[in-house]
Amino acid sequence: MDKKENSAQKSLASRILCYVAMAAVACILFLIAYLLIKSRTEVEPIEDERNVYKASEEDRRKHPYLTETNFHGEFDDLSLFDYPFKRSDSYICNRDLDQEELCEVLSQRATDYVEGMLNVNYRDLAADPQSYLENLSRNCIMDIQIMTDLTDEGDGEIISREEYLEKCIDYFVQNRVSMDASFMTSTSLVWKDDYYFCRGMIDLTVNTADSLKEFEEEITLGEPKKFMVELAFRLADVAIGEDQSDYINKYKVVFLQDTIAFRRYLDSET
Numbered sequence: 001m002d003k004k005e006n007s008a009q010k011s012l013a014s015r016i017l018c019y020v021a022m023a024a025v026a027c028i029l030f031l032i033a034y035l036l037i038k039s040r041t042e043v044e045p046i047e048d049e050r051n052v053y054k055a056s057e058e059d060r061r062k063h064p065y066l067t068e069t070n071f072h073g074e075f076d077d078l079s080l081f082d083y084p085f086k087r088s089d090s091y092i093c094n095r096d097l098d099q100e101e102l103c104e105v106l107s108q109r110a111t112d113y114v115e116g117m118l119n120v121n122y123r124d125l126a127a128d129p130q131s132y133l134e135n136l137s138r139n140c141i142m143d144i145q146i147m148t149d150l151t152d153e154g155d156g157e158i159i160s161r162e163e164y165l166e167k168c169i170d171y172f173v174q175n176r177v178s179m180d181a182s183f184m185t186s187t188s189l190v191w192k193d194d195y196y197f198c199r200g201m202i203d204l205t206v207n208t209a210d211s212l213k214e215f216e217e218e219i220t221l222g223e224p225k226k227f228m229v230e231l232a233f234r235l236a237d238v239a240i241g242e243d244q245s246d247y248i249n250k251y252k253v254v255f256l257q258d259t260i261a262f263r264r265y266l267d268s269e270t
Contacts, residue, residue: 068093071188080184080199080228083263085191092192102196103187105248110198110231111183113139113253117165118181118204126173133165140253141236175210195232196251199259202227228259 053073063081142162185200233251
C-alpha cells in the first residue's frame with residue numbers, strides 16, 4: 001500500500017507541475033502578445049479627429065476659396081486661396097477631383113518648370129544654352145505659339161515658346177542676369193476647368209543684372225519678390241512607340257499667367 005500511495009502522489013505531483021508549466025507558458029505568450037499590441041499602437045497611432053487639419057472659421061472667412069480644396073495645412077501662406085479658381089461652367093474644384101496621383105504629378109511638374117526656368121546663372125547659360133532648353137522641354141509644350149506682350153500698349157509678337165525662351169537666354173546672358181527662385185504649391189492647388197491648372201507662389205530674387213527693364217515688375221536687386229501664378233496643362237502628343245497607357249506623366253505646361261493680373265482682366269470684362 002505504501003508503494004501504491006507513493007506512486008499516486010508522484011503522479012499527482014507530475015500533473016500539478018505540468019499544469020503549472022502550461023499556465024506559465026500561457027502567461028508568457030499573453031505578455032508577449034500584449035507588448036506587441038502596445039508597441040504597434042504606439043508606433044502606428046490610430047488617426048482621430050485631433051490629427052486631421054481643420055481650417056479655422058477665421059481662415060475660411062479671410063481666404064474664402066480654401067473650402068474648395070483638400071488643403072491639409074501644407075504651408076502657412078493662405079493668400080493662395082484668396083482668388084477664385086473657377087473660370088467657366090466646366091470647373092471641377094480640387095475637393096471633387098479625386099485624382100490624387102495626377103495632382104501630385106502636376107504640382108511637381110509645375111515646380112520643376114518654374115524653378116528650372118527662373119533659377120538662372122548667365123555664365124552657365126552662355127556656356128551651355130541647350131541644356132537649359134532641354135530641361136524645360138521635359139516639362140512644357142515647346143512648339144506652342146505664345147504672345148510676348150499681352151498689355152494694351154505692348155507691341156508683342158506671336159512666336160513659339162522655344163523662340164521665346166531663346167530670346168530670354170539672350171537677354172540673361174547679355175545683361176549678366178543671375179536669379180534664385182523657389183515655387184510653393186501643393187496637390188490642394190490643382191483643379192480642372194477645361195485644362196488642368198496648378199496655382200503656386202514664386203519667390204524670386206534677382207542677384208545680378210545690368211538691366212531690369214524686361215522684368216516689367218518692381219524688382220530690386222537682392223530683394224525677394226513674390227508672384228502668384230497659375231500654370232495650365234494638357235496632354236503632350238504621344239510619339240510613336242511610347243507607352244500611351246502612362247497618360248498621367250504626359251501632361252505638360254501649356255501656359256503660365258499671373259493670377260492677380262488675370263483676375264483683374266476677367267473683372268474688367270464683366
